[in-house]
Amino acid sequence: MTVNVGVQLPQTTEKATAAGLLDAARAAEAAGLDSVSVTERVLWPVAPVTLPDGSEGTAPAHQTTLYDALETLSAVSAVTERVDLITAIVGILFQSPVILARRVATVDQFSGGRLLLGVGQAWMAEEFEATHVNRRWRGNGYEENVAALRALWGPDPVSFDGRFYKIPETYYGPKPVRPGGVPILAGVGNQAGIDRAIRFADGWLPVTGDTSTWAGTEAHLGALAQAADDAGRARLPIRLRAHTIVTERPLEGERIPLSGTIEQIAGDAARLEALGVVEVCLNQTQRGVPFDEQLDAAVRLKETIG
Numbered sequence: 001m002t003v004n005v006g007v008q009l010p011q012t013t014e015k016a017t018a019a020g021l022l023d024a025a026r027a028a029e030a031a032g033l034d035s036v037s038v039t040e041r042v043l044w045p046v047a048p049v050t051l052p053d054g055s056e057g058t059a060p061a062h063q064t065t066l067y068d069a070l071e072t073l074s075a076v077s078a079v080t081e082r083v084d085l086i087t088a089i090v091g092i093l094f095q096s097p098v099i100l101a102r103r104v105a106t107v108d109q110f111s112g113g114r115l116l117l118g119v120g121q122a123w124m125a126e127e128f129e130a131t132h133v134n135r136r137w138r139g140n141g142y143e144e145n146v147a148a149l150r151a152l153w154g155p156d157p158v159s160f161d162g163r164f165y166k167i168p169e170t171y172y173g174p175k176p177v178r179p180g181g182v183p184i185l186a187g188v189g190n191q192a193g194i195d196r197a198i199r200f201a202d203g204w205l206p207v208t209g210d211t212s213t214w215a216g217t218e219a220h221l222g223a224l225a226q227a228a229d230d231a232g233r234a235r236l237p238i239r240l241r242a243h244t245i246v247t248e249r250p251l252e253g254e255r256i257p258l259s260g261t262i263e264q265i266a267g268d269a270a271r272l273e274a275l276g277v278v279e280v281c282l283n284q285t286q287r288g289v290p291f292d293e294q295l296d297a298a299v300r301l302k303e304t305i306g
Helices: 020-032 069-077 097-111 125-130 140-152 189-197 214-231 261-275 291-305
Strands: 006-007 036-037 085-092 114-119 158-161 167-169 182-187 238-242 275-280
Touching: 006 085, 006 291, 020 036, 020 114, 020 291, 036 069, 036 275, 069 085, 085 097, 085 182, 097 114, 097 140, 140 158, 140 167, 189 214, 189 275, 261 275, 261 291, 275 291
Parallel strands: 006 036, 006 275, 036 085, 085 114, 114 182, 238 275
Antiparallel strands: 158 167
């Protein structure tokens, strides 16, 4: 089995510190993990918000403090040499591509070409309002933002003339390390998002968590493969973010994918590899699990898979 293993850095909650983040990144690389990832959120409203499924709820409690994704990875790049650096995920509509493209390319240059840009459309209406971005830009504006990023990473002089973004002919640098720019991973949910992202994505960055089932997970991953087939593209690699539970005793009965003992999770990874999963990124922060325990679980998973 060749599934890689990564871990999300402890950039959230009031306990997050700059020194702790750098120590965590060093430890993950020294332990032989394949990637470290960070997330992004703009706001944590006190009042209830409308969740993606239309119900009312609260913003993620474990993200009341959150170090910026790209700035964190820039610092992490200076204390690591090998691990991939993943944004999981950046809401790109909150930034103009003419700003974001340079920020991304800068981190990529400092890291020696190790950055993977996980992107999404975001969902919280309050974030759109606070950043003065029209929520109706979701969809077409999201796709055009990515197209503008790629244009800016192309040979100079660059320009872009779209419906949402217009960039006059200009010289623009630095460029990312890799020809064609930083690989873009799409965080996707419904079929419409999949059909859109297959036109620009270099890989997928889906999530499995408390409400996931094997039937739903396999159907979702199958839809990613089918989208590539329908578009006449090679199937894209899947880096699966696992927001699940690790236990010392085996879980019985119907289990959430990638939950249970390390041995059960390793068996799940083998099952998911056949569906295109190339990496499992563990993140138990929302469960209040300390980072050193998450790191230990990720290392044991890596050793069991290996």
